[in-house]
Amino acid sequence: MNGNVAKALPPQPAPCWRCRAVLLAVLAAIVASFVWLGLDLSALVSAESMGHMGRFIAEFFPPELSPDFLTRTAHGALQTLAVSALGTVLAMAAGAMLALPGSGRAGWPLQKAARFVLNLLRSVPELVWAALMVLAAGIGPFAGALALSLHTTGVLGRLFAEALENAPPAPERALREAGAGRIAAFGYASLPLVAPQWLAYSLYRWEMNIRMAAVLGFVGGGGLGQMLYFHLSIFQQAQSMTVLLGMFALVAGVDGASGWVRRRWGA
Structure with missing residues (x-):
């Protein structure tokens, strides 16, 4: 045995x-x-x-908790949230448009061109894009949103293109053979397959852009980052601690909200 x-x-x-x-x-x-x-x-x-x-x-304790400064911090947090959301939404739209040729759906010349643009966009750091956008659009939240959108477009475009490449082609091919147009076949076959993955990538990048939007404030992008830079530069650590707590609360709130969205939509 x-x-x-x-x-x-x-x-x-x-x-x-x-x-x-x-x-x-x-x-x-x-x-x-x-x-x-x-x-x-x-x-x-x-x-x-x-x-x-x-x-x-x-030196950072106790934090500054006066009503006036808390109001300013809340305003900066909302500005940072708006900058990150706008930059992410713009990147989602631009990344999706570049992902279609980047996945090889329009032939290899357009695929190479789209991949080159995506590589260029994400190889330049957000701080460099912010410096360029400040020169173009002036100091303020708009420059920060543009800087985030440019870099994030390169990241999301590449991820979206890879998701399309890995999607099974059989459902879209079946609709094309049944007489559906190219756009309809993509919208009813391939897009529903990759949409949860695209949403998950976009939410993750939004969480990252919250933190990066705060950093962009150091180069004039507005929001909590600009407040943190100002108070650190004049050695006001108590006020800086309040701004840091605002950043933590903002990131935690966005993380919870994005987690709920991923569970709700199966992303």
């Missing part, structure tokens, strides 16, 4: 020497990075460093 059980067991898989070699190469690269960059982790946890950080953090 023991012999029968031994025969029934599946054979042991051969060791994956390639996997082990890749793992060793990754570990060697990490060690080499620490050595080449001269990173000293002991300095991070030294008594002097911990003391400096502790004194700096203590």
Whole structure:
């Protein structure tokens, strides 16, 4: 009986020497990075460093809770929310338009051109786009929204195109063979398949744009970031802490709302 059980067991898989070699190469690269960059982790946890950080953090407490400043912080949070939402919506529309040729639906010349534009848009950081938009549109929330939309278009366009490439072609082909037009076949077959994935990507990027919209305030994009930059520059840590708490509340609220939307729509 023991012999029968031994025969029934599946054979042991051969060791994956390639996997082990890749793992060793990754570990060697990490060690080499620490050595080449001269990173000293002991300095991070030294008594002097911990003391400096502790004194700096203590200066942020207690936060500024006066009604006037809380009102200003709430206004900045709404402005940051509006900038991130507008930038994301514009990016969703532009990304979807570039994703159609980027997925190869209009031939390889347009696919290469669309991929080039998407690569260009997302390779330029948001702060660089913000600096350019400030020169074009002036200092304010509009420049921040444009900067977010340009970079996010490159990200969402690539993700949307990959979702279209991975969608099964059979439903759309069946509608085309039944006499439906190209737009109708796409709208009734492929689009419903990729829409939940597109929505999930867009909500995730919106959450990221909330944080980036705050950072864009450092270059004149308005909102909480501009408030944080101003108060940090004049060493008003208590006011800065209130702005940071506003950022946390805003990100947490958007995260909860996007999670509800994903559950509601199955994204």
